[in-house]
Amino acid sequence: DPDQQAKAEIIPGENGNNILNLGLVKGDKGQNGKNGQNGQDGKSYINDGSQVLNVRGLQIANIQSINVDDVPENTICLNEDSKQLVIRKNNSWKVLNMNNFEVETTYNNNNGVLPINFAIDNFTPSSNAKSTAEGLTTGYLSPDTSKSLLTPMNTLIRVDFKIASSDTTDSDYFIVGYENSLNIRINPGKKFVSVYSGNNKSYEMDYTAFGINLHDNKFHTAYFLLNCGYKGLTAYAIDGHYFNRSSAQTFLYMSSLRIRGTSTISVPENAMIVCNIGLSSILPSLKNNQAVSSDFTSFEGYYSCKNNSFTNQNSTNGILLKPFSNYDCFNSIQPYYIGDNQAFFNEDGCYKGSVAINAPYMFDSFTFECYFKYDSTYDTLYSMRRSIVGNMETYYSIGLQAGTVNKFTFKDYVAKTEITLVEELEKDKWHTLSISCFNKQAYIFIDGILTGVVPFAFYWNNIFLRACKSDNYVSPEKALYIKYVSFTIGEAKYFNHYDSSLTPTSPSNNNSYFYPLIDGRVANENTHSPLVQIDLNEGDSFDLHNVPLGETSGGFMNLIPIHYTYSNKPLVFNTKNTHIFIKNITGNPLKGTV
Secondary structure, three states: OOOOOOEEEEEEOHHHOEEEEEEOOOOOOOOOOOOOOOOOOOOOOOOOOOOOOEEOOEEOOEHHHOOHHHOOOOOEEEEOOOOEEEEEEOOEEEEOOHHHHHHHHHHHHOOOEOOOOOOOOEEEEOOOOEEOOOOEEEOOEEEOOOOOOEOOOOEEEEEEEEEOOOOOOOOOEEEEEEOOOEEEEEEOOOOEEEEEEOOEEEEEEEHHHHOOOOOOOOOEEEEEEEEEEEOOEEEEEEOOEEEEEEOOOOOOEHHHEEEOOOOOOOOOOOOEEEEEEEEEOOOOOOOOOOOOOOOOOOOOEEEOOOOOOOEOHHHOOOEEEOOOOOOEOOOEOEEOOOHHHOOEEEOOEEEEOOEEEOOOOOOOOEEEEEEEEEOHHHHHHOOOOEEEEEEOOOOEEEEEOOOOOOOEEEEEOOOOEEEEEEOOOOOOOOEEEEEEEEOOEEEEEEOOEEEEEEEOOOOOOOEEEOEOOOOOEOOOOOOEEEEEEEEEEOOOOOOOOOOOOOOOOOOOOOOEEEEOOHHHOOEOOOOEEEEEEOOOOOOOEEEEEEEOOOOOHHHOOOOOOEEEEHHHOOEEEEEOOOEEEEEEEEOOOOOOOO
């Protein structure tokens, strides 16, 4: 009980082994919590004494005896009524899916780095599936995983398909997409290709307008480009002809991917044959009517589907890590290219429209920095807030108030509060904004001076620069410039003091991301991009090859590898202009691999 002392004693056990007995103290319920006494106001301890379990630092409590407001975000507790573990997310209790617990905790703890290989090991055929020397002729495929693994940003999903030359059925056949979300279908009777959102058709067009004949008894290629692929949007193509685009989808899970139908959408036998599925973090050219390559060596995942070949053939000898891939989600900032919101750049940075960071991660330790400048010429034209950085999900912004005033503030639209950071910000001059988050607090610096500390609200899904949402960007053009954007992930540089170097003006060699934005340079220009930390248990090992630029895994097997074992404790970085190939894996060091 809480008023007793902790105990530790060693007693003899069987076969000469000793046993360590520990007596651990329960957490005190406290007098002032939900189940407290005397009617006093106050808060309970997180571990209220009703549970004894404390594993890996997780404080387990019964939610019937505590307030959700009294526990930190991501705290795991017990719902005694339903006998379920729950986790605090966005100020409410969500049921913790234990099947996904390993992946979820990896995402929360690895500073935003995706699992080392997003391409699943196998596709699973449906119970009625048939596969021949040409490919899958009946049924459908789904990934062999129940994990809630997010599809990485900028992912190419490629499917080669063939429809029967004589088929004139007026029905929309499912080619590729996500169950209950975006998918591509084709109608051989109407000769239409369509985009669906779930089971609702959102777009269709006559594919003969492309000048291609899908009834020639040959295989054709469908491209599904996820997130930011074509002019800032998800895009769809047949044989390299882009025919539609839609809003970027941040949360699409690999477990929901389907090929050639779903459990409720059935394509008749032999009406469509599917082969050569490819998953790649390198997108094809954005040029329309591009040639379709037959080479799959640059794909992280390749599945031929011929004669029941549903295993990833590109991971047979190891795992290839590429210098520009989606394993870290900040390799580039996404410009928007929609109507008046189109982003424009010049030698001073981004001066029109907005750019965004679409990363479905919640970092609680980071530093964001940028240079910005307002032009006083446009003061009288403003009827809206002039935001430098904002978030439509948690709905906050940092920027100037509307009108002609120069008050620079942090505005929280949910809490309906506004904190003054600078009473009178000088315009027509470059300034530095730094947001350094640590221990659930955001320290905001302007020109090296701490101007405010606000509650942590900087989740990086749908972060906008020059805006706080896609239709609320700063106008007119050249009223606000932003350049030299920098992120340091996993480190709050300035929560104690400000570094006199201010925001970097050129790439540095630390574990950060640097985007000049000058002349449209939106890719990370640091010498090194952190890829993933590989945790080894005792007995685990692997060999690593550095691959010369332009070569793939087939051309460097004779290179002398670097051998990593438990004693090395390696931190692997993906170096620019270099491929990394991991092979000869012993044990299970690649914990994030699905």
